[in-house]
Amino acid sequence: MAKADLKVIGLKGIMPRYVVAGGTKIEFGEPVHNLASYDNDGLADVNSIVLAAADIPVIGTSNFCGVSNKTSTVVAAGTIAEQWLPCALPVPDIGRIRGLGSTQASVDTLTELALLIMDKALITYNATGGADGGEGYTIAVTPAADVNGLTIVGGNTNLKTLDVIVDARAYCMDVT
Numbered sequence: 001m002a003k004a005d006l007k008v009i010g011l012k013g014i015m016p017r018y019v020v021a022g023g024t025k026i027e028f029g030e031p032v033h034n035l036a037s038y039d040n041d042g043l044a045d046v047n048s049i050v051l052a053a054a055d056i057p058v059i060g061t062s063n064f065c066g067v068s069n070k071t072s073t074v075v076a077a078g079t080i081a082e083q084w085l086p087c088a089l090p091v092p093d094i095g096r097i098r099g100l101g102s103t104q105a106s107v108d109t110l111t112e113l114a115l116l117i118m119d120k121a122l123i124t125y126n127a128t129g130g131a132d133g134g135e136g137y138t139i140a141v142t143p144a145a146d147v148n149g150l151t152i153v154g155g156n157t158n159l160k161t162l163d164v165i166v167d168a169r170a171y172c173m174d175v176t
Contacts, residue, residue: 004029005130005137006067006123008088009163011095016084017049017065019072023080026051026072031123031137032087034063049085055122055140057149057170064149064170065089067097092168096153099123102138104160113155113162116141120148121164139164 006029017032026032031052036044049065057064066087072080090097101107102124107116120143129136139150139162149170154163 006031006097006099008067008090009096009098011091012088014069014086014088015066017087018047019080019083019085020048021080021082024051025074025078025080026068026085028068028071030068030135031056032065032068033057034065036063052123052125055124059147059149059167059169063172064166090166093165096163096165098161098163099137099139101141101160101162103141106141107155107160107162108157110157113157116152119143119152120146121150121152122148
């Protein structure tokens with residue numbers, strides 16, 4: 001299901017994030033990020049967030065902005081109004097994001113879950129993976145790189161969910 005794919009549990013902050021008019025609808029529980037590039041003075045070329053349409057967060061590449069804490073206001077079929085959208089940001093290395101494992105058969109026993117603990121992970125994106133045919137987000141069960149911005153720290157084998165913590169470096173992009 002696209003709505004509430006991800007949940008932020010434990011210590012977190014709620015921060016309003018700026019969304020421009022005409023963007024893609026953002027549902028409660030969907031990850032958002034900023035795609036800004038910075039100049040040498042730290043000036044961002046993009047000041048708004050967007051719905052994640054790729055696997056995130058990658059340290060040094062994506063500026064993770066949290067998980068939407070509310071569904072965006074829609075003005076026309078699928079497009080949104082300019083607004084401040086509250087987003088939940090887990091405290092780095094403490095607060096958790098919970099979501100289904102990308103391969104649920106890899107998370108249904110304690111032995112399988114234990115083998116994933118401390119692996120690096122991403123929030124996976126599937127354009128039509130939601131129960132409603134919209135975006136679907138899960139937690140990757142196969143580590144792909146040491147620059148993945150999440151670390152698997154637990155889960156629930158009955159629900160086939162994973163809990164991850166966010167690396168503090170996933171909240172900002174490298175200034176080059």
